[in-house]
Amino acid sequence: MSIIIQIPTPLRRFTGESGEVSVDATTVGEALLRLVETHPDLRPHLYANDGKLRTFVNVFKNDEDVRFLEKDATSVAPGDRLTIIPSIAGGSRRDRTSR
Amino acid sequence: MSETTTATTLRLPAALLERVREHGRTAYPEECCGVMLGRIDRASGRTEVVRLVAQENQREDEHRHNRYLISPEAVLHADREARTAGLEIVGYYHSHPDHPSRPSDFDRDHAWPDQSYLIVAVAGGQPATAQSWRLRDDRSAFEEETVEVPSPRSHE
Numbered sequence: 001m002s003i004i005i006q007i008p009t010p011l012r013r014f015t016g017e018s019g020e021v022s023v024d025a026t027t028v029g030e031a032l033l034r035l036v037e038t039h040p041d042l043r044p045h046l047y048a049n050d051g052k053l054r055t056f057v058n059v060f061k062n063d064e065d066v067r068f069l070e071k072d073a074t075s076v077a078p079g080d081r082l083t084i085i086p087s088i089a090g091g092s093r094r095d096r097t098s099r
Numbered sequence: 100m101s102e103t104t105t106a107t108t109l110r111l112p113a114a115l116l117e118r119v120r121e122h123g124r125t126a127y128p129e130e131c132c133g134v135m136l137g138r139i140d141r142a143s144g145r146t147e148v149v150r151l152v153a154q155e156n157q158r159e160d161e162h163r164h165n166r167y168l169i170s171p172e173a174v175l176h177a178d179r180e181a182r183t184a185g186l187e188i189v190g191y192y193h194s195h196p197d198h199p200s201r202p203s204d205f206d207r208d209h210a211w212p213d214q215s216y217l218i219v220a221v222a223g224g225q226p227a228t229a230q231s232w233r234l235r236d237d238r239s240a241f242e243e244e245t246v247e248v249p250s251p252r253s254h255e
Contacts (some may be wrong), residue, residue, distance in 0.1 A: 008211075009188070009213070010211045010212055010213035010214050010238040011211070011212070011213075013212070013213060013236075016194055037212075038126040043237075044237070044238055045212060045238070047119055050160060053246040054115065054208075054209075055209075056209050058171040060171070060175075065171065071189055072123070084204075085174055086171065086174055086216070087168065087169060087170050087171045087174065088132070088167075088168070088169035088174060088191050089166070089167065089168045089169070089191065089208070090167060090191075090202070090203070090205060090206035090209050090210065090216070091130050091162075091165045091166035091167050091195070091198070091205060091206065092165045092198035092203055093131070
């Protein structure tokens with residue numbers, strides 16, 4: 001079942017400049033795995049080393065944040081549109097590390 | 100293989116830089132943050148900031164002095180504002196209260212490629228240095244980029 005994943009502009013460099021990628025999947029988790037299988041350079045930007053989706057990577061299914069649905073297990077059907085949206089986080093580290 | 104990255108430049112009008120500094124001053128001792136809208140010329144590596152969208156730091160805990168958060172809804176909203184104006188999100192700014200304007204490992208873990216991260220140091224409540232950074236594609240480090248500040252009196 002083909003669904004569309006919208007790629008945010010900063011990541012299009014890793015999808016051959018495509019703004020949309022079509023994948024066959026039945027869940028959100030599967031769709032993202034298909035996406036990084038097809039475009040492996042995307043993987044480090046979406047997944048942490050432990051294989052989990054990075055905390056600042058948010059996936060919306062037709063305008064709904066999948067965190068409030070069933071997360072990775074959220075089902076997708078043909079015609080559904082997934083959008084990857086960053087939340088932006090950062091900040092100084094004041095707990096006296098290497099710097 | 101040492102020169103694998105292209106030098107990039109962030110062009111930030113003086114008035115907008117002053118707004119970032121002022122935001123850092125008023126948010127002190129907490130971190131301020133915001134979205135930068137503009138244009139990226141990917142061929143030349145030049146980014147022009149046209150508009151700032153100041154954000155409330157959405158961290159709601161004791162870490163607001165050394166952490167910031169912009170929610171996906173706020174990013175989506177800023178992205179729509181950018182598209183309406185024929186612009187795109189070119190990066191984000193935040194302040195480092197009583198800390199240098201260098202990105203932390205935490206910044207690197209949370210950064211996106213192809214975006215500019217402007218950091219202003221705020222020392223004792225007074226804005227100090229500002230530097231802009233871009234994440235390497237392999238996420239191994241940030242590269243500093245040149246910040247070009249055209250003054251309003253410049254006729255260039």
